[in-house]
Amino acid sequence: MIINRDNDRIHLFHRRAALLGGGQALLVSALVGRMYYLQVTEADRYRMLAEENRINLRLLPPTRGRVLDRFGEALAVNRQKFRVLIVSEKTRDVASTLDALAAVIDLSEYDRGRVQKEVRRRRSFVPVTVRENLNWEEMASIQVNAPDLPGVIVDEGLTRHYPQAQTAAHVLGYVSSVDEDDLTGDPLLQLPGFRIGKAGVEQKFDLALRGAGGTSQVEVNALGRVIRELERKEGQAGADLMLTLDERLQRFASERLGAESAASVVMDIHTGEVLVMTSTPSYDPNAFNRGLTQREWNALSGDPRAPMTNKAISGQYSPGSTFKMIVAMTALEQGAISPDQTVYCKGHTDLGSRRFHCWEKRGHGPMNMVQAIAQSCDVYFYDVAKRVGVDRIADMARRFGLGETTAVGLAGERGGLIPTEAWKRETVGESWQQGDTYNVGIGQGYVLTTPLQLAVMAARLSTGLAVEPVLTRQVMIDGTVIQRPPQVFEAVTIDPAHIAIVRRGMFEVLNGARGTARASKLKSKDVQMSGKTGTTQVKRITMAQREAGLPDSDQVPWKERNHALFVAYAPEDNPRYALSVIVEHGGGSSAVAAPIARDIMTEVLRLDPSRKPRLNEDRVAETQPGVPA
Amino acid sequence: MTDVGFLADRLKRGDMTLSEKLRQVSWSLVFWLCAIATIGFFMLYSAANASLDPWTTRQAIRFGLGLFMLLTIAMIDIRLVMRYAYPFYAFVFALLIFVEVRGVVGGGAQRWIDLGIVNLQPSELMKVAVVLALARYFHRLSLEDTGRPTFLIVPLLIVIVPVMLILRQPDLGTSLMVVLGAGALFFMAGVRLWKFIALILAALAAIPITWPMLAGYQQNRILTFLNPERDPLGAGYHILQSKIALGSGGLFGKGFMQGTQSHLNFLPERQTDFIFTMLAEEFGMVGGLILIGLYAIVLIYGFAIALRCRHQFGRLVAIGVTTTFFLYVFINVAMVMGLIPVVGVPLPLISYGGTAIITIMMCMGLLMSVYVHRDVQLGVHGGYDDG
Structure with a gap:
């Protein structure tokens, strides 16, 4: 009886084991099929997506070309500027590092609050700007005190500078930040802090002066941290432009006209x-690059002698x-x-x-x-x-x-x-x-x-x-x-x-x-x-x-x-x-x-600038493009 | 392995000495398990960016202990296993109640018990306990009895009560595994197919009732699975990144430790639930097929052991643990490939984590015990022929 009963069960068990095993085999082959679909049929698409994930294209802004007078005297150049940044993951405590930094350079309460807020918002490896436009002395004293300032880095950039200030302002024009209307599709214009010519020669020859941006391909992880640079394509620096103006005469004439309109x-x-x-009167184009305050703007636009x-x-x-x-x-x-x-x-x-x-x-x-x-x-x-x-x-x-x-x-x-x-x-x-x-x-x-x-x-x-x-x-x-x-x-x-x-x-x-x-x-x-x-x-x-x-x-x-x-x-x-x-x-x-x-x-x-070369006319060759003359 | 004194008086009554039992062990199955675990060690080494810390070393120690546990369980007389099936079930059930009550009282969601080297989740043990309890129940049931609905009430309760508790935790993956594993046992025991169909229909009808019981994130996961575009940056993001990793691995993979998706952190949980993705990214479809092939070998062993066993209890236990093992593999791999919703089920012997290793090695130990004791005569209540 027991044997008989068990025999029935064994037959049923064998049948059903075949069904269950077959079912499991079917499901496993579904996995294999899915794997084939993902890894063979769709492999190229996913390979591209993986590359898109991993590779980040960064623009390298080109150096803007200089503007010179007829004898190579600098009218518009690029000047080094320094800014100080803080990387929160490299510092033990942001507040105390800012204290230490405030002992070295001027730091307003407003800046400190802004930095602390931004540090909390950003990922810990992202540098946060503490102050811009440091002068050379401030930069040097930060470097000297570097051991006491963990996570503080000084970044060097270029900014447009007009050494003659007012003298040729109207001809040169000025550069300023990009507005919505200026966007042409050139990705450079989307770079934060990028400047384009807004008036005068800077505007008319903006494309030539601007040059072409380079690119840097970097590998990033899921958080956006840069792992390494894969490929770098240098851009084309902007062209240097030599004007027909004679800076000496330009200055003489401006001064002779004096305060007259x-x-x-x-x-x-x-x-x-x-x-x-x-x-005349003129304005300082450096102020436009820096950004005018409302008061400065009002003074310029409200002046009956129309300095703009x-x-x-x-x-x-x-x-x-x-x-x-x-x-x-x-x-x-x-x-x-x-x-x-x-x-x-x-x-x-x-x-x-x-x-x-x-x-x-x-x-x-x-x-x-x-x-x-x-x-x-x-x-x-x-x-x-x-x-x-x-x-x-x-x-x-x-x-x-x-x-x-x-x-x-x-x-x-x-x-x-x-x-x-x-x-x-x-x-x-x-x-x-x-x-x-x-x-x-x-x-x-x-x-x-x-x-x-x-x-x-x-x-x-x-x-x-x-x-x-x-x-x-x-x-x-x-x-x-x-x-x-x-x-x-x-x-x-x-x-x-x-x-x-x-x-x-x-x-x-x-x-x-x-x-x-x-x-x-x-x-x-x-x-x-x-x-x-x-x-x-x-x-x-x-x-x-x-x-x-x-x-x-x-x-x-x-x-x-x-x-x-x-x-x-x-x-x-x-x-x-x-x-x-x-x-x-x-x-x-x-x-x-x-x-x-x-x-x-x-x-x-x-x-007599048309006939007499200026004594130091060879200075054009001496000065390198893009470096302050 | 020499200290098995606590088994001594059982062995006296048994047919085999300890060394005879050891000779009966299927060492080739042990070899295949070790092969899978070794692949896991390499993947954990890669996941830690070429470091044995923090995962590989600890995983290896756990696997070593697990192996010891496997062999120990394999030595336990199957009659003893059967006799203690219900007490074991009751014990695990009590543990489940305990963590549930502590979770409610403590206000926290700590659903495990700290055992030092591993954290023990009672819900994991329940997978094994349900298999044993059902196997014992169906062992004494004749086919005619199995056909009577009244005889199905007890086994249904054995499954449903703990599943409700686990669902409350909430742990959808484990609940699913317990239900499906138990379903396989009902099927193998001879329950009529129309009853399964009726049950499935009843379950579909119950969806409106159970849906509100699911936690928000579980509802989200199901909705996201049904429509992945619903949330491309949240839950859908993980599965999308997993598919990108898999697909970009192609046929032969990017090479060991060269997986960009894994190593640049686009892939979430690469050392646990998504470790199969990492393997398939670095070793391609070929690597994935090799691992699935190894799992298939283990499954075939499981079925073969079940078929060769001379007693119903052993057959059911073997099928039960093999199906549990299958469910681990299938749910995990199907999940990382986007075939089913994201459920937290680890890949057996590969994913980092202690609890799953205990469950899996316990399953394999029981399977091995069935194999070692395949010819033992087993009565209705676990004696020689006391039925």
């Missing part, structure tokens, strides 16, 4: 190279009498007047019921063209402007570079305005009036020019060639120097004889017995300057005021005083340099602008 441009008329482009604006290219002014050369050449070309033909100036001329005054109330008497330019007779130019009409004047003005932006191409450059009859119809919606033509004849009314355009006009007058201004001389990438090819300028389409007459008048302005700026002629016996004054009204003078007698300019409010302008070139017999000066609300041209022009030109001729 003013601008000046000096050009080499043969090459078009801009030697000086200054605008590059007046040399963004300021638009009526050219005033400096425009009279254009009117004179138009008249000669049209045959509207011969050079010797005179116009009688009795101090004013009437157009219907309106009276147009000459600046010389008593009248100049009979004026020929050279005299009219030298003495800046307004009545003469009312007359010839009336004879040729505004459209012909506009055509001539354009040939001399007015009314459009130049080739310099800095952001913020304005084109000025050369009005025509059609322009007024379309823009103002009124038909052109004879009185408008009178105003254009003396460079007032709708006409607007920038100081850079006026310097270009002077350069074209002195050469008869369509000179274009340039700001860059050469680019240096990795020791390779790429020079700007010399510019070839076409001749301005005009009879050279007409230019000669106008230039005679400009010579007389400074050197004639009755020239408006004869007090500002060059003091040299051998070298003469030619030029033209210009004083433009900012506020319309009413008839009542004129009859009451005009007050002295220092008695009217600054904002209502006249702008003082001057354009010039020198030397007269063999011109090399052209110049323009404008002093906003400076008063009279001959009293304010002409002396400044004379002083700047005297310094330009003394240094």
Whole structure:
């Protein structure tokens, strides 16, 4: 019975053991199948995911290229900066280490609190910045006390530095942190602390100066700790940029303009190279890199003298009498007047019921063209402007570079305005009036020019060639120097004889017995300057005021005083340099602008940067790119 | 191994001397177990980044002690094992109640008893205790009795009561193993297949009742398993990293101690639950297949021992412990490959940890005892033929 009973059970047991064993074998083969799927079928995908896990690509920011003046003097460089960091896992106690650090360098309570908070938030191996912008002494004293400062490390970085500070701020522009709008897809821009050019040359040549970032492939663990570097690809340092500016002249001009709200441009008329482009008051571009405080920003943006604006290219002014050369050449070309033909100036001329005054109330008497330019007779130019009409004047003005932006191409450059009859119809919606033509004849009314355009006009007058201004001389990438090819300028389409007459008048302005700026002629016996004054009204003078007698300019409010302008070139017999000066609300041209022009030109001729190399010109080769000069 | 005095009076009544029993031991099975454990030592050495500390040395000592325990249990007369099956079950059950009460009273979740070199979890011992108790119960039951539902009430209680306690801890993995191991015994004892199907249906119907009993993290694990994208940075992260490690190992692996996922800490718990992943990352599918092959050899031994045993108790014990061993392997490997939810079940003889080694070596010891005493006549109550 027992045996029989057991036999049944054994049969059943064997059957079911086969089932159970088969079931387990099936499940094991499911495991094997899954293993095959993961490790063979999908292996490549998972291999890639494992690499993505393990490998972290880090960007190595390139060194920004330097900006130099024409002789290699540093205008924008990179300066070492130091910052101190703390690694909490390497220090026994963060608080006591900070105490020890505070004994060595200044450490605010705010910084200490911030560090302690951040240390708690971050993983223990992540360095936390304690203070930035340490000076060299602070850095050194931390290094000396290193044994007492476990976990404290000093990190060295580069920051943009403008050694000339205000001097060329408007041309150079500045670098600042990247805004949302600046993102272009270049991953460098996403780097914390990365700076890009925000104005001037720094902005225009940002890509060349920036260079290309390198990459470093590092192996990281799951917490993000770097285990080792796998591969490193160095980036390309930014190109060094050599400008046409002469830092010495730039500084001289800035200082000469002083506290005035003013601008000046000096050009080499043969090459078009801009030697000086200054605008005052200026600002310190280093402050933008550092980051402006609200107060600093308010002071800059609220200043009525507009320190942020590059007046040399963004300021638009009526050219005033400096425009009279254009009117004179138009008249000669049209045959509207011969050079010797005179116009009688009795101090004013009437157009219907309106009276147009000459600046010389008593009248100049009979004026020929050279005299009219030298003495800046307004009545003469009312007359010839009336004879040729505004459209012909506009055509001539354009040939001399007015009314459009130049080739310099800095952001913020304005084109000025050369009005025509059609322009007024379309823009103002009124038909052109004879009185408008009178105003254009003396460079007032709708006409607007920038100081850079006026310097270009002077350069074209002195050469008869369509000179274009340039700001860059050469680019240096990795020791390779790429020079700007010399510019070839076409001749301005005009009879050279007409230019000669106008230039005679400009010579007389400074050197004639009755020239408006004869007090500002060059003091040299051998070298003469030619030029033209210009004083433009900012506020319309009413008839009542004129009859009451005009007050002295220092008695009217600054904002209502006249702008003082001057354009010039020198030397007269063999011109090399052209110049323009404008002093906003400076008063009279001959009293304010002409002396400044004379002083700047005297310094330009003394240094003569186009012909005389600077004594230490070889310094360009000495200084390594990217290292403070 | 010479000091077996406490066995002396049993052996006098038995058929074999101690040396005869030792000769009966399947040394080849012992060899395969040692082979698996040795693979484990190498993996723990790699997991510790080429260091014997802190895992390899301690694991080796535990395995040595476990081996001693295996052989000791193998020497115990199977009749004695059967006679003490219920008392052992009662003892383990008492321990389970004890840690449960202490956990409630102490407010902590300490579900183990510190034995110095290992921490003993009563729930682990329960896996063995349930197998023994059920084997004893079914040993005396005829096939006809097995077919009667009334005879199934006691064995069901033997399983369900401790499982409820373990679920409360909460330990889903162990509960699952106890239930599945017991299920195998019911099946082998001859319970009709339709009753299993009915039970499974009943269990499905019970899901709405048991679901609230699961801890939050357990619910999460099941939900995450059903939809891995649900939580890519939390629970899903572990299984994703495990799959990346496995898959990136490819056919031949990245080389010993070259596993990037393991050594850069992307892989969680690489010395315990996820050690199979590390092995498959470093030695590829080939390495994984070799280990699974070794486990299969052990399982085949288990089935062979069960089939060769001449008494029902031994057969059921052998199948019970073999299935428990299988469940360890299957649940762990299936879990790290993302086939089933994340449950904390170690890989036998490989994963670091003391409790599992005790359970597994106890299982293997019982298996060996069945083998050594395969021809012993066994009565209904554990005597020669006292039934």
